[in-house]
Amino acid sequence: MPDNLKRMSRGRVALASCLLAGSLWAQAASAQTTPPVAVPPGAPETPYVDPDKAYLFAHMTSEHYGVLYYAVSIDGLHWRALNGGQPVSQDYHGHASIAKGPDGRYYLVGNKSDGDKLIRFWSSTDLIHWTPYGTYEPKLSNIPGLPNALQRIGAPKLYFDAPSGNFLLTWHTPTVPGVPDDPERYWASQRTLYVQSKDLKTFAAPPKRLFNWDMATIDTFVRPNDDGKGYCAIIKDERYPSYNWTTGKTVRISCGPTLLGPYPEPGAPISPNFREAPTLIRAPNNQDWLMYYEQYAGASYGLSKAPRLEGPWYQVSGNSRVPAWDRFSMPEGFRHGSMVEISRKEYDAIVAAFPENAKAPAGK
Numbered sequence: 001m002p003d004n005l006k007r008m009s010r011g012r013v014a015l016a017s018c019l020l021a022g023s024l025w026a027q028a029a030s031a032q033t034t035p036p037v038a039v040p041p042g043a044p045e046t047p048y049v050d051p052d053k054a055y056l057f058a059h060m061t062s063e064h065y066g067v068l069y070y071a072v073s074i075d076g077l078h079w080r081a082l083n084g085g086q087p088v089s090q091d092y093h094g095h096a097s098i099a100k101g102p103d104g105r106y107y108l109v110g111n112k113s114d115g116d117k118l119i120r121f122w123s124s125t126d127l128i129h130w131t132p133y134g135t136y137e138p139k140l141s142n143i144p145g146l147p148n149a150l151q152r153i154g155a156p157k158l159y160f161d162a163p164s165g166n167f168l169l170t171w172h173t174p175t176v177p178g179v180p181d182d183p184e185r186y187w188a189s190q191r192t193l194y195v196q197s198k199d200l201k202t203f204a205a206p207p208k209r210l211f212n213w214d215m216a217t218i219d220t221f222v223r224p225n226d227d228g229k230g231y232c233a234i235i236k237d238e239r240y241p242s243y244n245w246t247t248g249k250t251v252r253i254s255c256g257p258t259l260l261g262p263y264p265e266p267g268a269p270i271s272p273n274f275r276e277a278p279t280l281i282r283a284p285n286n287q288d289w290l291m292y293y294e295q296y297a298g299a300s301y302g303l304s305k306a307p308r309l310e311g312p313w314y315q316v317s318g319n320s321r322v323p324a325w326d327r328f329s330m331p332e333g334f335r336h337g338s339m340v341e342i343s344r345k346e347y348d349a350i351v352a353a354f355p356e357n358a359k360a361p362a363g364k
Helices: 003-033 184-188 344-353
Strands: 053-061 069-073 097-100 106-110 119-124 131-136 154-161 166-173 191-197 217-224 231-237 250-256 275-282 289-295 300-306 314-316 334-343
Touching (some): 106 154, 191 217, 231 275, 250 275, 289 334, 334 344
Antiparallel strands (some): 053 334, 097 106, 119 131, 231 250, 289 300
């Protein structure tokens, strides 16, 4: 072959190689950023992963109630315990609830027990190092619509509302003590209270009831509704289930026009009975809501999924011990907590600080 033809042939090969490489790169990029095509119900699925997103689950365990542990996920469905299954904080105690404030810092709320008079806050710039931030002592006497409130503060939850510039702090408080022959009357008297604050240092008004309907509620938190149309309160219906109250001990949702409502009575359950401690994330595809909840006490986690907060919701198969059926997985023993979306940079730093295979300190 003449030299000039050889050079032309080599040039065509090089060009073809470049085009092939570019095509493969484009396909790889598309696979990372384009959600998978829908598959028939029950068929194998490949969860979508956004290369810029991940999720943190700050939670307690069955063995160490109120102690802070971490788990992470890159798809919002499959979770891995961090720090070798050891706590990530020696200071924190509570039902972990995390909110990102207007200053870019993260705020964590908890308390030592329901009998603790103080609600306690911690802050962090990186979700790795938490420092005490302050306390708040709610005055539980003379609350309108809640006479005889007991000095009990259950599972405080924190949310920062950007439009109003306020933190919304919610918790539940009962009015009737339990007795051996009727322990559920204590839980049936629980009502959701709230306060607002710009900085978690000062609180503009005393606690008030969040809902004007007379139903036991616990584990309440609030999130913006889809398309910016009001807000939704996610609650646990704390009445005991019976033929007269079939929705008892389920997770339900009520959506209203403003942060403080008014909220109508909640809709149909999105979980089975005897579920609590819901936590909510947006899936990496930004098309699905993922609502996790605990089958207490620490038996397992369940998941419901919906395109919009107002539904329709359905329950997702997971932790079934039949891998082909599972669409999510959660390590055993996880209990109440808070899931938050984080950046992949934050994820990498958290995993580096609390490796999965970390060894427990000597003597532990």
